[in-house]
Amino acid sequence: EIVLTQSPGTLSLSPGERATLSCRASQSLNSAYLAWYQQKPGQAPRLLIYGASTRATGIPDRFSGSGSGTDFTLTITRLEPEDFAVYYCQHYVTSPMYTFGQGTKLEIK
C-alpha cells in the first residue's frame, strides 16, 4: 500500500507570503493520479489540483502543483487570508484504492 507523507505538519506564514507544501510517496506514483484538496473547518475538502499540476475549475492561479515520482509540491504564491486551511494530497491506484496524506495545516503567523 502506498503511503503519502505530507510535510510540514503545520506551516505558519503571513498573508502575502509564499507557501510550499510537500507530499512524499512511499513508492513512485503515476502523476496523473495525484490530486490536492483544501479543507476549511466544518467544510468538506475542495479539489484544487489534479493530475499533479492541473488546476480545477475556478481555482485561482496562485495555486500550482508540480512534481513526479515520489515527490510532489503544492505552491501557493501570495497567500490570501482565505487560503489558511488544511491541505491534503491524494493518490489513486488501480486496485482500486484511494490514499490520502495526513494533511498540512497552513496557519496565520
Next chain:
Amino acid sequence: QVQLQESGPGLVKPSETLSLTCFVSGDSMDSYFWSWIRQSPGKGLEWLGYIYYNGKTDYNPSFKTRVTISVDMFKTQFSLRLSSVTAADTAVYYCARHPGVQYFDLWGRGTLVTVSS
C-alpha cells in the same frame, strides 16, 4: 448547480449497521463515479468504496466484508451500508463525485456518525 447532501442517523449502536444516503441534486448521475469517504481524527481521510452509474462497485479491501454501496438512478441518490460497526467507525462521512477514477471533484457537506450504546 450540482449539490450532494448526506442523510442518515447520527447515532448508531455497536454491532449494528450504519446506513447513509447521498442525495444528488442539479444533475443526473450518468457517467460519474460516486464514492463514500470518511474522516476521523485518528485515521484521517479514508475511502470506503464507489459505485459507477451503471451499478458497478469497488470497495476498499479494508472494508470489503462490511460495506455495501447501492444506487437509485431514478431517485438520483446512492447509499452506504456499513455493518458490524464499532467505536472506530465514528467519523464524519462524506459522499463525493468523481468524473473519472482519479480524483473527487465534488463533495457533500458531510455528516457525523457516532457509534455508541
